[in-house]
Amino acid sequence: MNGSALFIAVFLACLVEAVEALTIILAAGTARDWRSAITGLVAALLSLALIVAVLGPAVSVIPLSGLRLFVGALLLIFGLQWLRKAILRASGNKALHDEAAAYQAALIAAQQAGTRRRGIVADWYAFTLAFKGVLLEGLEVVFIALTFGSNQHNIGLAALAAIAAVLVVTVAGCAVRAPLSRVPENSMKFVVGVMLTAFGMYWGAEGAGAHWPGSDAALLVLIPAVALYALALVAVFRRHDKPVVGDTAAARREGLS
Amino acid sequence: MIAKIRAFGAFWYDFIIGDDWRVAAGVGVALATTYGLSRTTEVPVWWIVVAGVAILLPVSIRRVTRRKT
Numbered sequence: 001m002n003g004s005a006l007f008i009a010v011f012l013a014c015l016v017e018a019v020e021a022l023t024i025i026l027a028a029g030t031a032r033d034w035r036s037a038i039t040g041l042v043a044a045l046l047s048l049a050l051i052v053a054v055l056g057p058a059v060s061v062i063p064l065s066g067l068r069l070f071v072g073a074l075l076l077i078f079g080l081q082w083l084r085k086a087i088l089r090a091s092g093n094k095a096l097h098d099e100a101a102a103y104q105a106a107l108i109a110a111q112q113a114g115t116r117r118r119g120i121v122a123d124w125y126a127f128t129l130a131f132k133g134v135l136l137e138g139l140e141v142v143f144i145a146l147t148f149g150s151n152q153h154n155i156g157l158a159a160l161a162a163i164a165a166v167l168v169v170t171v172a173g174c175a176v177r178a179p180l181s182r183v184p185e186n187s188m189k190f191v192v193g194v195m196l197t198a199f200g201m202y203w204g205a206e207g208a209g210a211h212w213p214g215s216d217a218a219l220l221v222l223i224p225a226v227a228l229y230a231l232a233l234v235a236v237f238r239r240h241d242k243p244v245v246g247d248t249a250a251a252r253r254e255g256l257s
Numbered sequence: 258m259i260a261k262i263r264a265f266g267a268f269w270y271d272f273i274i275g276d277d278w279r280v281a282a283g284v285g286v287a288l289a290t291t292y293g294l295s296r297t298t299e300v301p302v303w304w305i306v307v308a309g310v311a312i313l314l315p316v317s318i319r320r321v322t323r324r325k326t
Contacts, residue, residue: 069288074273076284080310081275084317093322139272201306208288209295210303218303226310233315237322 006148007161009195012188013144014165017137019180022173023099024133027106032126039121040130048138052146059150065207071147072204079196083230086190092239096186151203194230198222277320283313
């Protein structure tokens with residue numbers, strides 16, 4: 001159960017972030033300069049690898065109870081942020097994330113910016129746009145993969161899930177050559193929010209000295225309970241007047257409306 | 258230099274704490290209470306974090322929806 005839950009949570013979180021990063025790279029490459037955008041992508045991936053190389057061993061030397069308390073607290077805060085936004089989107093209080101619209105916005109901004117050369121980078125704007133986009137989206141994935149992996153003593157599986165998601169998005173992006181707007185991002189964010197919150201509750205409380213009834217089996221109750229509670233909150237907070245702009249088509253597509 | 262330090266701090270604050278600091282504070286209080294009670298009593302304390310999440314999530318969402326109406 002824990003191994004597959006670890007894989008699903010990291011894979012979905014990574015998939016969502018990779019789709020968003022792909023949109024930014026496509027905008028930077030299409031509107032500006034592909035070579036600079038790809039240089040930015042590679043620089044960001046190297047920075048993320050460095051962060052993993054430094055944080056990975058550091059996290060693994062922390063005693064388990066302290067690690068679970070620290071990681072559980074952070075996962076819970078993270079999970080509640082994801083879940084809160086997912087509930088606001090699903091209930092029509094926040095516009096659903098639309099990859100096609102995000103791509104258009106980034107494209108227009110990139111087309112309007114001036115060109116500046118710096119060292120080996122021909123277009124500094126394209127480089128920084130791709131670098132920042134990948135680093136920021138990737139940082140969240142690194143955090144989720146490291147915390148889940150270290151807690152389960154299975155950083156390898158977490159890394160495998162993250163790499164699998166990046167490969168899926170890369171292959172799909174190369175095939176489609178457009179933002180992956182058909183990926184049900186909002187639903188996936190909902191699932192990731194549920195899993196981060198449930199695992200955060202479990203590890204955080206355990207790290208703080210609590211003993212869950214049924215031990216690990218408590219997660220089998222916690223995950224569906226958090227999901228049901230979140231769905232109930234969607235129903236309670238659903239806007240009946242007019243959902244926030246730009247969400248109807250996507251909401252129907254994702255079965256959230 | 259100070260602006261850069263401030264921007265660095267703002268980035269991490271936004272990354273970890275997010276839009277609503279009350280949620281992070283609430284999680285901290287729930288875990289601290291769990292820790293305190295688990296050290297001093299024999300009473301089961303697993304439910305404190307569950308109750309904390311059950312309260313924090315709708316309260317935080319309510320703050321956003323109330324602002325919009």
